[in-house]
Amino acid sequence: MTVIELDDVRKIYRSGTLAVEAVRGVSARIDEGEMVAIMGPSGSGKSTLMHIIGCLDVPTSGTYRLMGDDVSRMSEVELAEVRNHRIGFVFQQYNLLPSLQAWRNVELPLTYAGVGKLERRQRAMEALERVGVAEQALHRPGEMSGGQQQRVAVARALVTNPDLILCDEPTGALDTVAAAEVLSLLQELHRAGRTVVLITHEAEVAAGAEKIMRIRDGLFVGDGGLHVGAGA
Amino acid sequence: MSWSETLRTGVEAVRSHRLRSALTILGILIGIAAVILTVGLGEGAQQQVTSEISALGTNLLTVTPGSSTSTAGIRGGLGSASTLTLRDATALASPSVAPDVKAVAPVAQSSEVLTAGNTNWTTAVVGSTPAWLSVRGRQLAAGRFFDNQELSSDAAVTVLAPTTASELFGPADPVGQTVDVAGIPMTVIGVLTSVGSASSSATSQDDQAVVPITTATQRIFGSSGTSVQSILIEATSSSTLSAAYQETDNELLVLHHITTPAAADFTITTQQSLLSTATSVDKTLTVLLAGIAAIALLVGGIGVMNIMLVSVTERVREIGLRKALGAAPATIRRQFLVEASVLGLVGGVLGAGLGIVGAEVLPFFISNPIAISPAATAGAIVVAIAIGVGFGVYPASRAARLAPIDALRNE
Ligand SMILES: Nc1ncnc2c1ncn2[C@@H]1O[C@H](COP(=O)(O)OP(=O)(O)O)[C@@H](O)[C@H]1O
Ligand SMILES: [Mg+2]
Numbered sequence: 074m075t076v077i078e079l080d081d082v083r084k085i086y087r088s089g090t091l092a093v094e095a096v097r098g099v100s101a102r103i104d105e106g107e108m109v110a111i112m113g114p115s116g117s118g119k120s121t122l123m124h125i126i127g128c129l130d131v132p133t134s135g136t137y138r139l140m141g142d143d144v145s146r147m148s149e150v151e152l153a154e155v156r157n158h159r160i161g162f163v164f165q166q167y168n169l170l171p172s173l174q175a176w177r178n179v180e181l182p183l184t185y186a187g188v189g190k191l192e193r194r195q196r197a198m199e200a201l202e203r204v205g206v207a208e209q210a211l212h213r214p215g216e217m218s219g220g221q222q223q224r225v226a227v228a229r230a231l232v233t234n235p236d237l238i239l240c241d242e243p244t245g246a247l248d249t250v251a252a253a254e255v256l257s258l259l260q261e262l263h264r265a266g267r268t269v270v271l272i273t274h275e276a277e278v279a280a281g282a283e284k285i286m287r288i289r290d291g292l293f294v295g296d297g298g299l300h301v302g303a304g305a
Numbered sequence: 306m307s308w309s310e311t312l313r314t315g316v317e318a319v320r321s322h323r324l325r326s327a328l329t330i331l332g333i334l335i336g337i338a339a340v341i342l343t344v345g346l347g348e349g350a351q352q353q354v355t356s357e358i359s360a361l362g363t364n365l366l367t368v369t370p371g372s373s374t375s376t377a378g379i380r381g382g383l384g385s386a387s388t389l390t391l392r393d394a395t396a397l398a399s400p401s402v403a404p405d406v407k408a409v410a411p412v413a414q415s416s417e418v419l420t421a422g423n424t425n426w427t428t429a430v431v432g433s434t435p436a437w438l439s440v441r442g443r444q445l446a447a448g449r450f451f452d453n454q455e456l457s458s459d460a461a462v463t464v465l466a467p468t469t470a471s472e473l474f475g476p477a478d479p480v481g482q483t484v485d486v487a488g489i490p491m492t493v494i495g496v497l498t499s500v501g502s503a504s505s506s507a508t509s510q511d512d513q514a515v516v517p518i519t520t521a522t523q524r525i526f527g528s529s530g531t532s533v534q535s536i537l538i539e540a541t542s543s544s545t546l547s548a549a550y551q552e553t554d555n556e557l558l559v560l561h562h563i564t565t566p567a568a569a570d571f572t573i574t575t576q577q578s579l580l581s582t583a584t585s586v587d588k589t590l591t592v593l594l595a596g597i598a599a600i601a602l603l604v605g606g607i608g609v610m611n612i613m614l615v616s617v618t619e620r621v622r623e624i625g626l627r628k629a630l631g632a633a634p635a636t637i638r639r640q641f642l643v644e645a646s647v648l649g650l651v652g653g654v655l656g657a658g659l660g661i662v663g664a665e666v667l668p669f670f671i672s673n674p675i676a677i678s679p680a681a682t683a684g685a686i687v688v689a690i691a692i693g694v695g696f697g698v699y700p701a702s703r704a705a706r707l708a709p710i711d712a713l714r715n716e
Contacts, residue, residue, distance in 0.1 A: 129629055129710040150633045156709075157631020168626050168713070172321035184310055185631040229630070 161230030220251030337656025347591030432521025625712025649693025
């Protein structure tokens with residue numbers, strides 16, 4: 074099944090008279106269970122694309138179908154539901170709420186999904202265990218290392234059992250050891266059957282995916298996908 | 306997200322931003338306490354005046370010399386004091402002349418030095434008739450009041466109010482003792498009870514010496530005439546007050562040979578008219594004070610809005626993240642609504658508490674009583690919540706409408 078279907082998607086940022094075309098007509102398909110890296114230099118439009126894929130932003134033109142549904146037809150409430158149920162985000166800067174303990178950060182998407190208190194706690198603890206930071210469950214983000222924080226962020230991304238895990242430079246702020254650990258964690262999720270889209274400007278990180286899509290100046294280079302061998 | 310979850314999130318947000326929350330609460334608290342105290346001050350003044358005037362009796366008419374309608378000065382030759390006489394009082398006391406008048410008490414009053422042994426005490430010496438006691442609604446704590454026999458014989462007897470008695474005689478029983486009033490030895494025959502209130506007019510009512518009016522004018526004040534300073538008239542009931550008013554007016558016009566009522570050389574005042582004048586004055590005062598307090602609250606509210614705006618701006622990233630994790634705009638709005646209401650409620654309740662404590666404590670330092678009105682208190686708390694919500698939710702709902710990424714990108 075096709076998870077992501079982009080058809081001639083453009084994004085133009087306007088500020089006053091200045092217009093920046095960050096994404097210039099991108100078409101692509103990503104299927105269920107794939108692990109895809111979107112790779113390109115800084116400023117090439119990777120984040121812009123990921124925000125569109127993640128329903129955090131809307132394209133200026135073109136259509137985007139997520140699990141077959143045209144996102145542009147969805148209301149604010151439906152979009153919130155899509156972000157909640159179908160997508161899990163991992164950001165470069167972790168984006169954890171500093172006032173909440175790790176497990177409370179992880180249960181946050183479940184709160185918006187209306188899951189009961191006991192089940193939330195149980196699922197949050199399971200997710201933390203799965204990414205290997207169960208011991209830090211009661212720590213606040215400020216009391217954890219970058220690698221641990223990013224693991225908590227990954228736990229938060231997978232706690233709702235989403236169809237798609239979207240990561241924007243997830244290893245960008247980490248040292249090489251922590252980066253490798255987070256990457257292998259994402260590969261493990263992929264092996265467990267999840268669709269993972271990984272954005273990076275580093276070739277070594279991209280090599281961890283089974284498919285690399287190169288982006289430059291807002292356009293995919295080549296036919297929009299280069300297979301690098303499953304489970305590389 | 307359920308309301309209880311939202312409430313928990315709101316309370317947590319309030320707790321995790323301690324300083325900001327404290328400042329917001331402080332702003333609301335001060336505004337609310339100010340409103341409660343100023344309104345209470347106005348109401349207290351009003352209640353005090355009302356109770357003082359009612360305590361004097363609502364069946365009471367007071368006749369004073371001089372015209373209230375005249376613009377050409379006071380009529381009556383040599384000054385106002387000469388237009389009312391004992392003869393007027395005697396005439397009004399006749400049931401055939403004024404059937405609705407129950408009792409009449411002419412009053413002549415002056416400040417004199419009283420001496421008992423080595424103790425001097427300057428107080429008001431009130432000359433009147435035996436009717437004074439019932440007209441003023443006073444009671445005797447000891448002894449008796451003077452009678453008509455003593456009135457007609459200019460007897461040297463006096464009845465002391467409680468403060469006067471204790472100042473002159475201390476704890477000793479004054480009844481039967483002698484006190485010099487302006488140098489004239491007089492026998493104390495009775496002591497009045499206290500009117501039992503801390504107001505200034507009550508204080509003066511508890512400090513006076515009552516003597517027969519004949520004794521007062523002829524022996525103490527040394528005035529040869531029969532003029533009096535006022536005539537107190539008690540109507541048979543509050544429903545006959547206006548009839549008594551008419552009878553008094555008619556009789557005095559006849560006695561004073563005045564044909565046009567507008568040319569009257571006396572004024573009749575009812576307690577009711579005093580009451581409504583005083584009440585309306587105090588109402589104006591209350592409204593004025595409440596207005597000032599409302600401005601204080603508004604200024605406090607603008608401060609709260611300022612803090613709320615800053616806090617929402619500060620938290621745009623948080624709002625963006627919550628939206629990215631699946632919070633709908635309504636959920637975000639509800640979170641801030643709860644947060645702002647909690648701030649408003651806590652500020653309002655603390656402010657009401659401070660106001661109530663202030664109302665208990667302040668009267669020890671200022672002489673004014675403060676009446677806490679439950680309606681004003683409840684209203685102030687509602688206003689506090691409204692301030693929190695009104696000023697807090699508007700910026701939040703703006704933030705809730707942002708595209709999540711615009712909010713997330715905000716550094
Ligand atoms: N909000 C914005 N307003 C204007 N220009 C933007 C905005 N976001 C990104 N851009 C521009 O769009 C281009 C692509 O940015 P981005 O998607 O962040 O690239 P990448 O993530 O690959 O570094 C850049 O030229 C950037 O300056
Ligand atoms: Mg980027």
